Amino acid sequence: MNRKEPEQFILDHLQKRISLTREEGDYFCSLLQVRKVLARQYILQQGDVCRYESFVYKGFLRSFYVDDMGVDHTLHFAMEDWWIADSASFLGQEPSMINIIAHEPSVLLQINKQSLDELYLKFPVFERFWRILTQNFIVAQDKRILNAIALSGAERYQALIERYPTIENRLAQKHIASYLGISPVFLSQIRKKRHK
Amino acid sequence: MNRKEPEQFILDHLQKRISLTREEGDYFCSLLQVRKVLARQYILQQGDVCRYESFVYKGFLRSFYVDDMGVDHTLHFAMEDWWIADSASFLGQEPSMINIIAHEPSVLLQINKQSLDELYLKFPVFERFWRILTQNFIVAQDKRILNAIALSGAERYQALIERYPTIENRLAQKHIASYLGISPVFLSQIRKKRHK
Secondary structure (H helix, E strand, O other): OOOOHHHHHHHHHHHOOOOOOHHHHHHHHHHOEEEEEOOOOEEEOOOOEOOEEEEEEEOOEEEEEEOOOOOEEEEEEEOOOOEEOOHHHHHHOOEOOOEEEEOOOEEEEEEEHHHHHHHHHHOOHHHHHHHHHHHHHHHHHHHHHHHHHHOOHHHHHHHHHHHOOOHHHHOOHHHHHHHHOOOHHHHHHHHHHHHO | OOOOHHHHHHHHHHHOOOOOOHHHHHHHHHHOEEEEEOOOOEEEOOOOEOOEEEEEEEOEEEEEEEOOOOOEEEEEEEEOOOEEOOHHHHHHOOEOOOEEEEOOOEEEEEEEHHHHHHHHHHOOHHHHHHHHHHHHHHHHHHHHHHHHHHOOHHHHHHHHHHHOOOHHHHOOHHHHHHHHOOOHHHHHHHHHHHHO
C-alpha cells in the first residue's frame, strides 16, 4: 500500500540519514500527529512547555525571544524539511523562554517527548537519526557564530540569501535583520546597494 | 580487575547518561588514546583537520577563531569532564576554521572518527550517549544566545562565574571578555565594582 504524502515526505527525510525497515517506518509514522496552523498562529508561547518536536511539511515558522523592553529577537527559522522546537523546554519539559510562530499557513508533523523516548528504546536506529540531526545542527550553529564574527553584515546577508533563496519572500526584513544581528535600517541600505 | 583512573573517570562520565555493560565499556576504552599536552600547546590549528573528539581528564582548553585583523575570538572552553572538538571539521573531516589550545598542562582521552563510526555500529548505545551529549550542548548554546540577548555584560559575567567558579583562575580576563562578547576594559570595570 502506498503511503500518504506527508508520511512519505518525512520518511524520505529520515532515509537521507539512516536506513529504515518498513516496520520501523510504520511505527514512527504511527507516533506522529498532523497539525495545521494558520499564519500568525503560535505553536509555542513563552512560559508554556514545548510539548513537541515539530517537522515542517509545509510552511514557514520562526522562533524568537521578547526582551524586557518588548523587543523581538529572532533565534531560528524553519521551512519545509526542517525541525523546530525549544530544545531546553522540550528535553526538560519545563517552561519555555521563547515563542514559535507560523508566518505562513503550515502543516506540521509532531512527536511528543514520551513517544520519542519510547521510540528510542524500541528502535535504537532513531537514536542514530537524532544524533546525526543534532550534530548537523551544531555544525550550522557554529558556522552562524563564526559568520557573526568573521563576516560583515552585508556578507552575512549575502550568505543567507544564497543558502536560502526564498527567505526574502518568506520572512519580513525586520526579522531577517534581527536573525543576522544587524539593524533593519542597515539591512535596507545593504539591499538597496545590492539591487542597484 | 580494577580499571586505571582515567578510564574509570570517562566511564563514570558515560554512565551518568547511559547504562553500559562491562564489554561495551572495555571496547570503548580500547579505542581511546591518551594524549598529554603542555600549556600553550595546540591540539588543533586553523587549516588542519580535527581528527579527534577530545575528552578532558585533566586541564583546561579553549577554542578560538582568529579574524583577518588578527583578533582572537573565544568560541568555547573545556575543563575536566567535558569534550572539545571542531564539530564541522571532525564530522566532515575537512580543514578547520578554528584553533584549540591548552591553557594548562592537560591530559586528554581522544577518539578518532573511524573508531567512533565503528563504535556506533558495534554498540548502538553509544549513539544514545552522543545524542544526549549533543542535545545538552544545544541547550547550553541556546542559553548562551539568550543570555547574550537578555542579560547585560555584568549579568553575563556574574552568571558565568556562578556556574564555573574556577574560571577566573583558569582563563585570562581577555578571553573571558571575548567569550562574553564584551571588551576587556568593560570586564575590568565590572570586576572592580564587584570586588568593592
